[in-house]
Amino acid sequence: MDVRDAPDVLSVVQTAVTRHGTSREALIPILSEVNQALGYLPTAALTEIHRLLKVPGSQIFSVASFYRMLSTKPRGEHVIQFCESAPCHVVGGREVWQALQDALHLNPGETSADGKWTLLTTSCLGICGVGPVVVIDNDVYGNVEPEQIPEILARYA
């Protein structure tokens, strides 16, 4: 990402803290909001949250690393979430996973070298009725067949 386009870390944190307050119970909502806005939690953001909430840095990091949705590593331009839960698995999820592997050559959690894709696995998204399910950014694809993967990815070209 171009540095000039990057949202200002400190102002994102400030906005989140203003919205949720500085009590201890506000920590996870704040982390979620910052993660959402920036795509991940840069060290500068964690430091600023530590300063404003007066929660020890080690505890902030321990919370940030516990939850799957919070990431301390930058993510790619498009985030692909593949549902790896059983209902999707038994209706063909495995073949779809293979197709994703063939197309991207990424392990779960990895970001492609060009920064375009991050491949994540997720547990059930609660829309198993249309499994297998793949979510790219905010688009949900249901009833996915392995053959459709190249075409779906092409939409984000």
Next chain:
Amino acid sequence: MKYYRSHALVCVDPECLAKGAHEVLDALQDELVAQGLIEEVQVLETSRIGGCANGPELMVYPEGVHYAGLTVDDIPYLVEEHFLKGRIVKKFLAPIPKRVDEELGPPQAKEVRVVLRNCGKIDPENIEDYIAEDGYLALAKVLTEMTPEQVINEVINSGLRGRGGAGFPTGKKWQLVRQAPGNPKYVICNADEGDPGAFMNRRVLEGDPHSVLEGMIIAAYAIGASQGYIYCRAEYPLAVRTLNIAIQQARAFGFLGENILGSGFSFDIEVRMGAGAFVCGEETALMASIEGRRGEPRPRPPFPAVKGLWDKPTNINNVETYANIPQIILRGASWFASMGTERSKGTKTFAIAGDVKRTGLIEVPLGITLREVIYDVGGGIKDDKAFKAVQTGGPMGGCLPAEYLDMEVDYESLTAAGSIMGSGGMIVMDEDTCMVDIARFFMEFTQDESCGKCVPCRVGTRRILEILERICAGQGRHGDIEVLEMLCEQIKNTSLCGLGQGAPNPVASTLKYFRSEYEAHIYEKRCPAKVCRALITYEILPNVCTGCTVCARNCPVEAITGARRQTHVINPDICIRCGICMQVCNFNAVVVR
């Protein structure tokens, strides 16, 4: 063999022909000739590319691009862009089915909708719709006519049990919280719904949020709480949004906030979002998460009823538990208790997934048999295959075989059979499912989701997973089954929370009911369901093979040899068992053994 850069497959099924597939095919040929590409692109006729609804359809390999709704006039542009310039033409791409509401159809025979009664019927973003369906009438009745003790008694008499997993009697729990010393008291709604395959709670939150709010307000009145939280998983953004709208409207109408309906009773609710950790559905972990800490369970007792959120007495119930409350108050405990079995009353929602004809949400009276659920409500097994197993209760539940189809669904009988009710996920599996693979799969989930706090769960699940992976990879050893059984027993007895205690269930139940499948994997190096790759081989039937060469051209590792019109042969040493040859052979000449 002639080499083509790409293959263009045109569907020539009747549906596509009716829409002009032949003309498109001819136009494509002509245009490829005109552009000098006919030596590079092979045009083939094929069948059933897509849904057949928006033909003519065209599939281009190796890119795997799927075009639909083509006309003759589109062809020159398509050929120029795709085949000449190598650019995918987005406007011709077949629509990919996005998320659709296949979840909740009209009620099937044997369904009784109490919790789901308003879903799909009312506008969830309009409180007046809910009020028109007798919404908040139960709250008004409670505040004007009933003491907290009377409310608790009504819930106890109804026989309602928690719908979040363990099935603890709800009225009993309320009574404990009411009697516990300490102030303030809290009410929490568990909307974490982490079980794979379960989306009953999401549907209620998105379709009828006020029924949950009303249930929580009544609970708060009964136990004497002034603050409530709904802990909703972040994977459900629409549910969170709907809840927040509902809360605002309920405040505006005086159902939430100070001095509710002029009764002097005050109560308010906030939504808290999870951040993607399954274990946060466990009640003590959930409360830690609300407090802003890592979501790790702690030992119970003390139970939340005594020492919960910020160490105060706390009532925590599932979404569906609360959604039942207004109906119980309005229609009476005896109405509710008239449904169900001796010890399991009322209805239960289930999310049926897997190899069943009608997947989706259902609500049935407890006591219904599994057969009725799967065949009468679910429409039976897909493609009329044979039923093999049903997994109930999510990742901490078990797999039940055909012998249990006539069992009545209630808390006790499921537990006795080695599974659990859980929150209501039900995964139906047909004959093509490998039970060892399924057990491995669930273990992968629990192993991944173990919070790591206690050793049996963290290390034990890893050990089980390693053994299962080895068995599926064809390296099972004598003694594996016995070690698995021992591990299951130990993890179950020594883990701190329900995750670890229930984690062995998928393995223990498959060991119990599908032992021969484990034995086939270990001793005969055979996967009876033909799923585990290391244990199967692909073969071409000589008398069926026409020598069309399709399989050989599609095999990614060139494992198939044979001349045109001659029987083809697969070399098992090269074959990576990808199954492509089986998919592409038009004559069903490829088989798995």
